[in-house]
Amino acid sequence: MGDGSDGHRRPVMGRLGDMNAAATRQTVPVQDARGRPMASALFRRIALINGLVFTTGLTVLALSPATVSSPVLLTELPILAGSLALMLAANAYLLRRSLGPLSGLTALMERVDLLRPRARAAGGNQGDLGALIATFNSMLDRLEAERSASAAHALAVQEAERQRIARELHDEIGQSLTVVLLGLKRTLDRAPAELREELSTAQETVRSSLDEVRRIARRLRPGVLEDLGLLAAMNALAGEFTDASGVPVTRRLDPRLPDLGGEAELVIYRIAQESLTNIARHARATRAELCLTVQGGSALLRIVDNGRGGPIEEGTGIRGMRERAMLIGADLGVEAGPGTGTEVRLTVPLPPGTPAADRTHAKGTP
Numbered sequence: 001m002g003d004g005s006d007g008h009r010r011p012v013m014g015r016l017g018d019m020n021a022a023a024t025r026q027t028v029p030v031q032d033a034r035g036r037p038m039a040s041a042l043f044r045r046i047a048l049i050n051g052l053v054f055t056t057g058l059t060v061l062a063l064s065p066a067t068v069s070s071p072v073l074l075t076e077l078p079i080l081a082g083s084l085a086l087m088l089a090a091n092a093y094l095l096r097r098s099l100g101p102l103s104g105l106t107a108l109m110e111r112v113d114l115l116r117p118r119a120r121a122a123g124g125n126q127g128d129l130g131a132l133i134a135t136f137n138s139m140l141d142r143l144e145a146e147r148s149a150s151a152a153h154a155l156a157v158q159e160a161e162r163q164r165i166a167r168e169l170h171d172e173i174g175q176s177l178t179v180v181l182l183g184l185k186r187t188l189d190r191a192p193a194e195l196r197e198e199l200s201t202a203q204e205t206v207r208s209s210l211d212e213v214r215r216i217a218r219r220l221r222p223g224v225l226e227d228l229g230l231l232a233a234m235n236a237l238a239g240e241f242t243d244a245s246g247v248p249v250t251r252r253l254d255p256r257l258p259d260l261g262g263e264a265e266l267v268i269y270r271i272a273q274e275s276l277t278n279i280a281r282h283a284r285a286t287r288a289e290l291c292l293t294v295q296g297g298s299a300l301l302r303i304v305d306n307g308r309g310g311p312i313e314e315g316t317g318i319r320g321m322r323e324r325a326m327l328i329g330a331d332l333g334v335e336a337g338p339g340t341g342t343e344v345r346l347t348v349p350l351p352p353g354t355p356a357a358d359r360t361h362a363k364g365t366p
Contacts, residue, residue: 050091109136151323159266166221169213177210215240222269230265231257231292237273238290245280247305252291258354260299267324268292268301268348271332274317275303275344283307283342294350301346309336321346 184203191199218224218240225233231253238249260268272290279285285307292301312318312334321344325332329349336342 052094056090148326152327155324155327162220166217169217169220174210174213174217177206177213181206181210215244219273225265225269230260230268231255233265233269234272234290234292237269237276241276241280241288247279247285248287249276250287250289252289252293254293257292257294257299258350260348261351264299264328264330264348264351267328267330268299268346270324271321271344271346272301272303274321278317279303279305279307279342283309285341297350297354299348299350301344301348303344304341306341309338309340309342312336312342 181203184199184206188196188199188203222233222237224236234253235251238251241247242249272292276288276290279288283305285305288303288305290303292299294300318334322332325346331345331347333345333347334342335345
């Protein structure tokens with residue numbers, strides 16, 4: 001993912017376009033288990049149900065002692081109406097039982113979201129409709145795999161670009177500002193008294209700019225995560241947030257948190273970073289809480305504030321967090337209520353082989 005790999009890396013939109021084109025080329029009519037077109041199979045099923053109902057009705061009329069006069073007597077009308085109602089009810093029951101899974105499939109189609117994976121339609125072994133549902137579930141599997149691959153590529157490119165910008169900020173702009181700061185100090189030492197106040201102001205401005213450049217570089221490339229681990233990085237992140245926003249953060253970090261792997265730890269860090277940024281920008285909160293604990297077979301990240309809450313808008317930030325969570329098979333939940341603040345929950349499965357002990361007791365540090 002270095003700077004020299006651009007020639008071997010296709011843009012994400014290009015990859016998505018290739019996927020769409022491939023899906024278009026591979027489109028075939030939906031077929032049942034016997035290879036017949038699904039539309040004709042459903043037609044035969046409906047025709048069979050109606051034929052069965054009317055055949056049963058005619059058989060009952062032919063074998064029963066009931067007769068109908070010509071013209072029809074008033075006393076015979078209730079019998080005819082009851083027979084018709086019974087046939088319609090039987091027809092409706094058989095159709096509903098046969099085509100009922102389509103309602104569940106339609107509801108799933110309306111709410112499906114590739115950023116909230118693993119939702120599948122239940123159909124069982126119901127012949128043609130079962131084949132249709134299985135085909136839809138298989139399509140969701142392919143789409144989620146393609147979305148996950150494209151999101152992984154996009155986020156990897158994004159992380160590489162962040163690291164490149166952070167290096168340039170630190171090595172180029174940071175060093176240049178340091179040289180300017182040293183030059184101003186030497187000039188200030190030799191300057192006449194009437195110029196010292198202005199030079200001192202310029203020196204403080206450059207020093208503030210240098211601190212800001214370093215802060216931005218740390219946000220783009222969390223070196224503490226690579227050097228000291230996830231817990232130290234979360235502590236540093238909460239401290240930087242409090243220094244910048246003035247909002248105190250209570251930290252509850254489980255010291256027995258196992259090694260989750262570099263990719264999962266980076267996802268946890270970025271989601272915590274984005275959540276705290278949203279608190280500073282939108283929540284109007286006076287306090288926040290950051291928890292990272294182990295519960296059962298999962299690591300649980302919680303970021304809670306006491307801000308204004310309100311309806312959740314799925315903007316770029318939240319969708320980006322969902323894409324990151326999807327990469328590591330984690331579940332992300334965002335809940336908010338009017339005046340009750342917002343809670344972000346990320347549940348990350350522990351790596352295979354990690355003891356799945358319930359570690360809900362974490363140390364709290366204000």
